[in-house]
Amino acid sequence: MALTPDDVSRIAHLARLQLSAPEQAKMLAQLNGFFSIVEQMGAVDTSGVEPLYTPLSAVQTVELRLREDVVTESDQRERNQVNAPAVEAGLFLVPRVIE
Amino acid sequence: MSALPIEHRGVGELAQGLAAGEFSSVEVTTALLSQLQKHQHLGAVLATNAEASLAQARAADQRRANGAATVLTGVPLAHKDIFATDFITSGMATTAGSKMLAGYRSPFDATVVARLGNGKSHGESHGDEDSAAAPGAGMVTLAKLNCDEFAMGSANENSAFGAVKNPWDLARVPGGSSGGSAAAVAARLVPAATGTDTGGSIRQPASFCGVTGIKPTYGVCSRYGMVAFASSLDQAGPMARSAADCALLLSAMSGFDVRDATSAERPAQDFHAQMLTARAGANAARPLLGLRVGLPKEFFPAALTNDVHGAVHAALAELEKLGASLVDVSLPRTELCIPVYYIIAPAEASSNLGRFDGVKFGHRTAAPVDLLDMYKRTRAEGFGPEVKRRIMIGTYVLSHGYYDAYYVQAQKLRRMIADDFQACFAHCDVIAGPVAPTVAWALGEQADDPLRAYLADIFTLPASLAGLPGMSVPAGFGNGGMPVGLQLIGNYFQEGTLLHTAHALQLASDWHLAVPKGF
Numbered sequence: 001m002a003l004t005p006d007d008v009s010r011i012a013h014l015a016r017l018q019l020s021a022p023e024q025a026k027m028l029a030q031l032n033g034f035f036s037i038v039e040q041m042g043a044v045d046t047s048g049v050e051p052l053y054t055p056l057s058a059v060q061t062v063e064l065r066l067r068e069d070v071v072t073e074s075d076q077r078e079r080n081q082v083n084a085p086a087v088e089a090g091l092f093l094v095p096r097v098i099e
Numbered sequence: 100m101s102a103l104p105i106e107h108r109g110v111g112e113l114a115q116g117l118a119a120g121e122f123s124s125v126e127v128t129t130a131l132l133s134q135l136q137k138h139q140h141l142g143a144v145l146a147t148n149a150e151a152s153l154a155q156a157r158a159a160d161q162r163r164a165n166g167a168a169t170v171l172t173g174v175p176l177a178h179k180d181i182f183a184t185d186f187i188t189s190g191m192a193t194t195a196g197s198k199m200l201a202g203y204r205s206p207f208d209a210t211v212v213a214r215l216g217n218g219k220s221h222g223e224s225h226g227d228e229d230s231a232a233a234p235g236a237g238m239v240t241l242a243k244l245n246c247d248e249f250a251m252g253s254a255n256e257n258s259a260f261g262a263v264k265n266p267w268d269l270a271r272v273p274g275g276s277s278g279g280s281a282a283a284v285a286a287r288l289v290p291a292a293t294g295t296d297t298g299g300s301i302r303q304p305a306s307f308c309g310v311t312g313i314k315p316t317y318g319v320c321s322r323y324g325m326v327a328f329a330s331s332l333d334q335a336g337p338m339a340r341s342a343a344d345c346a347l348l349l350s351a352m353s354g355f356d357v358r359d360a361t362s363a364e365r366p367a368q369d370f371h372a373q374m375l376t377a378r379a380g381a382n383a384a385r386p387l388l389g390l391r392v393g394l395p396k397e398f399f400p401a402a403l404t405n406d407v408h409g410a411v412h413a414a415l416a417e418l419e420k421l422g423a424s425l426v427d428v429s430l431p432r433t434e435l436c437i438p439v440y441y442i443i444a445p446a447e448a449s450s451n452l453g454r455f456d457g458v459k460f461g462h463r464t465a466a467p468v469d470l471l472d473m474y475k476r477t478r479a480e481g482f483g484p485e486v487k488r489r490i491m492i493g494t495y496v497l498s499h500g501y502y503d504a505y506y507v508q509a510q511k512l513r514r515m516i517a518d519d520f521q522a523c524f525a526h527c528d529v530i531a532g533p534v535a536p537t538v539a540w541a542l543g544e545q546a547d548d549p550l551r552a553y554l555a556d557i558f559t560l561p562a563s564l565a566g567l568p569g570m571s572v573p574a575g576f577g578n579g580g581m582p583v584g585l586q587l588i589g590n591y592f593q594e595g596t597l598l599h600t601a602h603a604l605q606l607a608s609d610w611h612l613a614v615p616k617g618f
Contacts, residue, residue: 006493015449015494016456017487020474030488031495033550037439041508044515049388051510054361055566056333058517065360079206085463091390092458095467 002032105130106287107614110344112205113174113290117163118405124163124173128156128239128255131175133240134288138618142263143279145180146243148190155239156189162237171215171351172237177289179280180243181250182209182335183324188217189240194247196258196276199461199481209324210359211293211335211352216240235556236351241289245279247453248483250300250328252276252550252555256546257485257494264542265308267581272306273540280338281308285582286618291339291348292319295325296569297332298440299534299559305338305571306534311601312338313345316592317566318363320349321356329447330361332440332563341611342572342601346371349594365592373595373603385422386603392418393428393527398558398586404537406577411533414574414585416603418531421603426531428523432516436560439516441553442496442509443564448486449493455481488549517565520590524609529600530588533558534571538581562588573610582613 008028012019019027056062077090086093106114107128116122132149152175159173168338177595183193186204213219218235247257255263255278265271265279266286273282277294284292294301296314305312313336321337327333337348350370356362381388392415399408415425457463457477464480467473482490489570496505515557523530536555545552568591571584585604589597605611 003495007495011491011495011498014498015490016471016474016478017482017490018479019487027488027491030549031491033339034441034492034553037550037554038442038505041438041442041512042434042504044435044508044512045431046508046511046515049511049514051507052517053510054513055517055564056361056363056591058514058565059521062361067356067357076206079204080459082204083205083460085457085461095473096459097470097471 003035062065101389102462106134109291109340110171110174110347111341114170114347118168122177123582124156124159125153125174125238128152128175128241131198131241131289137332138286138288140264141266141282141289142261143243143245144242145194145279146191147258151188151190152239152241159237159239161535162281169236169351170391171347175239175241175289176215176291176293176348176399177242177244177280177283178240178293179246179277179295180213180325181246181295182293183326184208184212184240186242191240191243193243193326194260195204195250196246196260197483198259199455199479200326201259201462203460206539209319210356212324214241214352214354215348221463225385231497242283244283244292247276247278249326250276250295250301251296251448251485251489253299253552255279255304256542257483259483263540265581266618267309268539270541271581272307272542274307274521274539276300276304276608277338278304279310281305281310284310285615286307286339287614288534291337291344293335294539295333295335295336296563296565297329297444299556300439300570301336301338301524301581302534302559302569302584303556306586307539307582309582309613310338310340310575311345311570311574311609312336313349313570313594313597314562314568315353316568316593317350318361319594320352321359321362323356323358327451329444330451331351331447332350332444332537341571341605342373342374342598343605344535346598346602347372368594370594372600376595376599378599379420380477387418387600388422390423390529390600392423392425393523393530394425395428395430395433395530395532397430397433398532402536403533404577405535407535407537407583409573410577410583411585414572415531417604417608421607423600426527427582430517430523430561431518432512433557433561434488434565435512436516437557440556440564441492441507442505442561445489445493446506446611447493449490449497450488452490456460461576485528485549512562516561520561520565524590529593529596531585534584534586535559538577538579538583550593558586564596568594568597569596570601572604573613575610
């Protein structure tokens, strides 16, 4: 089942990517090229197989580590905000959200 | 030996010279900085800061004078620009090869960078809990090296800052995504470099540039401070001129880190000692006696180019001479690894790259009309075509209605692929085959054909999906005099076996010693 131009628009919106018309057309062709090799995956019977979300769980139990809920970082606000596109009084600025 | 110029010495040789007082770290650093300067045309280097590097070299010389040096103290290396380097101490930006992060000033060092360097991963203070707070190895950071944008690519042509040239033939690609690392090591600009490997990004450029590289077991090196691509696959590793040099580096850069949720909890490893440990029953003439090397028939398809086939078989014949026995095994789902990987990695990437929204760091579009417009145009301007393609694939396979058919199915197949490896390891100790189906291709040749590039990853993807350690070891030359790599894959945490095997091969052969003309 090939993707349509509408699919590409919908996915680009979900991904928050603005694509120009030529980019969309190229993307459509390339994604359909890729998904042509994906179809063989569907032919394999995987019933009863557990997904392998993290590789070491192939051979051992991997437990999610939790840490104590305590402050471990020092205040680095200035160094963290030096990379921000727009900052004022220690706050990140974004376009107006609420009119 | 004393006549050997600084740039032709590997990590071990520089370490010996420093320990013997033959030269200082400042002298080595100065010599290598001028090498980097001289060969800028390769495009391998994204940033240097002579002042910062020399300050680190002086500190290393002081540390040695104080009797507190490690074996690596004062030896310089360079980092793939996917590793965060503290902007204050390194004086270098961290860009991940992306316009999105151009000029990014990291407030901290990646754990790998800290462990190889001065040990501090967080600017000023740390709690006792900080596992990276121990003194680092004291190596000197010389440069940040070019790579594919967010490590997505296998030719280093996806960098926003230009392609890297292969030192063996300047009209060819160095491989990717750690292409700058491989090219810089091959061209003798640096004795060693860090790399990262998600689907082959250490092994394939190592193969294309004739250097030695190891991707350890998933979880051996901390991912903290590595710009994230696909978190369940990303793994750091060293690239150098020999297995022995890689072993020294891997010992220093690896180990448990509380800051990485999937870091493997195990004691520190001395990979160099493991590399040197003789196999039970082996002898000097036949150091690999008893080693069973599995050859998956899927890694030697009829379509494999003759030159790669010939070089790999010559290396396998060497392993046999050294006492190893070759056994036939099978990894029946090798071809399936391509769609499985190119579903899982983009899915994780699309999630990881969601953070690039133009708010807290990175590029922001000019004069956005509202928040949505800011997101969409920021990301359209900041990301290159390959990154956009992978975000699109990932967003699609995780979207409602497609998640089970694509993403979950791929993760189930991933387990079957990992199980296939375990079936092989019942019959062999290491698996061997080519790293890539061909030698390095021409610059521009595959730039507009992403699918063709994906297909060329076929031999590196299986170990990545399973999380197994893999190496590329120089195995001679193929078409156009280009290097060919032998891939060795071990079972989980068997880096020592891989390094021992590669080291034995390198003691008996000289493929890894070849230097590209003009360097």
